[in-house]
Amino acid sequence: MARRKSHKAPPRAKEPRTNRQIRADKVRLVTEGKGIEVIDIRVALERAEQAGLDLVEVSPDQDPPVCKIIDYGKWKFEQQKKKKEQAKNQHTVSIKEIKMRPKIGDHDYDIKKRNAIGFLEKGDKVKVSLRFRGREITHPELGMKLMDRLAQDASEISQVESPAKMEGRQIVMVLAPKAGVKKKLGKPEEGGKEKEVASRATGEKSGPSSE
Numbered sequence: 585m586a587r588r589k590s591h592k593a594p595p596r597a598k599e600p601r602t603n604r605q606i607r608a609d610k611v612r613l614v615t616e617g618k619g620i621e622v623i624d625i626r627v628a629l630e631r632a633e634q635a636g637l638d639l640v641e642v643s644p645d646q647d648p649p650v651c652k653i654i655d656y657g658k659w660k661f662e663q664q665k666k667k668k669e670q671a672k673n674q675h676t677v678s679i680k681e682i683k684m685r686p687k688i689g690d691h692d693y694d695i696k697k698r699n700a701i702g703f704l705e706k707g708d709k710v711k712v713s714l715r716f717r718g719r720e721i722t723h724p725e726l727g728m729k730l731m732d733r734l735a736q737d738a739s740e741i742s743q744v745e746s747p748a749k750m751e752g753r754q755i756v757m758v759l760a761p762k763a764g765v766k767k768k769l770g771k772p773e774e775g776g777k778e779k780e781v782a783s784r785a786t787g788e789k790s791g792p793s794s795e
Contacts (some may be wrong), residue, residue, distance in 0.1 A: 600642040602656050603629060611641075611651040622648060678708045679758075684734075686716060686726045693730075697737050704742045704761045715754040727755045735759065 601607075611628050612620050632639040632653045643650035682696050682705040700710045712734060713729045731748035738759060741794070746758035 598621065599660075601644065602638050603632065606639065606641050606649070606651065608648050610648040612643075612646065614642075614650060614652050619776055628653070642778075647725070649674065679711050680708050681711045681713060684712065684714045684730060686714060686720050686723070686730065688730070693733075697734060699709075700759065701738055701741065703739060704759060707761050709757045709761070710738075710742070710761065712748075712753050712757045714756075721753055722752060724755070731755055731757050 606625060609621055609625055613623055613628050613631075614620050621644055628639050628651060635653055637653050638656035639651050640654055640656050641649050641651050680698050680699075682703075684693070684696055688696070702713065703710050710733060714730060715725065716724070720726075728748055735742075735744050735748075735757065742759040742761055744757065745760040746756070748755050748757040
């Protein structure tokens with residue numbers, strides 16, 4: 585009978601030792617307005633008890649360890665609150681794809697441009713691909729000109745991360761948002777069928793494309 589593989593739970597974040605969990609005989613007690621003083625652990629515990637607070641080991645690797653007298657429950661709550669806020673404000677970069685044709689009309693181009701700018705304003709990168717069909721491949725300069733036009737139109741909020749280059753029968757270019765670009769909540773105008781673009785090589789999350 586095959587043995588089942590044991591799945592270990594991920595290690596929990598190590599919490600600081602408090603009060604009588606602290607093993608050192610002496611501690612470096614940090615007190616606001618008084619600085620740092622090295623005192624016996626029993627004295628530090630008495631001070632914490634008199635203040636109705638906790639003695640918390642904030643830097644266990646020092647000898648003796650550094651401790652503070654604080655409200656541990658309140659401190660822990662504030663730390664958890666900060667982590668939640670950081671996770672809430674974190675933005676996962678995605679790569680969106682915009683597809684164009686060499687002979688695209690002005691109206692369709694404007695839609696593609698608005699889609700690209702909408703993605704960039706959200707902080708996402710944009711992969712622009714332009715595919716040639718049939719004898720269109722004999723005029724690659726038309727595709728390059730179109731790529732340059734889009735890069736210029738979006739230059740206020742983006743920069744060219746990967747310059748336009750031929751890849752088989754298509755030209756590919758990648759635009760990235762400039763640092764400090766304001767991220768808007770509105771969705772970009774739909775320009776057609778959406779397609780996910782995988783980007784495992786860079787570790788970036790893929791997102792819908794505009795065709």
